[in-house]
Amino acid sequence: DSGVTQTPKHLITATGQRVTLRCSPRSGDLSVYWYQQSLDQGLQFLIQYYNGEERAKGNILERFSAQQFPDLHSELNLSSLELGDSALYFCASSPAAVGMNTEAFFGQGTRLTVV
Amino acid sequence: QKEVEQDPGPLSVPEGAIVSLNCTYSNSAFQYFMWYRQYSRKGPELLMYTYSSGNKEDGRFTAQVDKSSKYISLFIRDSQPSDSATYLCAMSGGTGFQKLVFGTGTRLLVSP
Numbered sequence: 366d367s368g369v370t371q372t373p374k375h376l377i378t379a380t381g382q383r384v385t386l387r388c389s390p391r392s393g394d395l396s397v398y399w400y401q402q403s404l405d406q407g408l409q410f411l412i413q414y415y416n417g418e419e420r421a422k423g424n425i426l427e428r429f430s431a432q433q434f435p436d437l438h439s440e441l442n443l444s445s446l447e448l449g450d451s452a453l454y455f456c457a458s459s460p461a462a463v464g465m466n467t468e469a470f471f472g473q474g475t476r477l478t479v480v
Numbered sequence: 481q482k483e484v485e486q487d488p489g490p491l492s493v494p495e496g497a498i499v500s501l502n503c504t505y506s507n508s509a510f511q512y513f514m515w516y517r518q519y520s521r522k523g524p525e526l527l528m529y530t531y532s533s534g535n536k537e538d539g540r541f542t543a544q545v546d547k548s549s550k551y552i553s554l555f556i557r558d559s560q561p562s563d564s565a566t567y568l569c570a571m572s573g574g575t576g577f578q579k580l581v582f583g584t585g586t587r588l589l590v591s592p
Contacts, residue, residue, distance in 0.1 A: 367523060369523070398579070398580070400582075407568075407582055407584035407585060408524070408568065408570075408582040408585075410579045410580065410581070410582075413579060421579050423579060453521075455523055455524070468512075468514055468529045469580060471516075471523035471524045471525070471526075472523050473522060473523045474521075474522075474523050476521070
């Protein structure tokens with residue numbers, strides 16, 4: 366158990382809908398990362414938050430947004446969903462934003478299926 | 481060209497074999513190198529973490545980094561069926577300092 370908790374584990378929704386994925390980082394970790402994993406693309410970095418502030422942005426679509434709350438949990442919001450958004454969405458956490466300790470610990474993921 | 485290249489496999493070996501998994505990369509600014517193991521439908525699990533060039537050993541696992549060749553390796557000794565999983569390399573550094581760039585993963589199958 367990595368200590369990173371993601372909910373829900375599975376989500377099935379229709380095209381055009383909006384969903385929210387939730388992540389609770391390991392105790393003491395200030396950084397939260399979101400990744401998307403699909404079969405043909407591997408793990409793609411979406412966005413990183415550190416102590417409530419956005420720190421780095423990857424290939425995140427404009428239809429997607431995220432935030433990190435004062436209690437450090439994070440939510441990833443996906444809207445106007447398309448079939449191609451079906452993927453595993455992982456959250457990871459680490460203690461630091463920049464510096465020596467950059468390894469990240471992953472949650473078990475949310476499997477999103479858009480039908 | 482992808483920043484990190486990794487052969488997707490699958491790589492099939494008999495139990496007890498030495499396994500060599502590799503990644504190449506193009507960004508010379510990368511300084512931190514990691515290997516993750518991912519079982520089917522589970523989150524990636526951190527196996528090894530190294531900084532800059534050199535070797536690091538942990539039990540049956542050895543990670544090697546050759547920055548001059550932009551090449552990293554993970555060796556698994558005495559492989560077990562329980563090692564069957566997808567192995568992902570990841571690295572960070574330079575302008576993308578706060579994000580980990582992953583390879584696509586190599587699927588390893590260890591047969592009894």
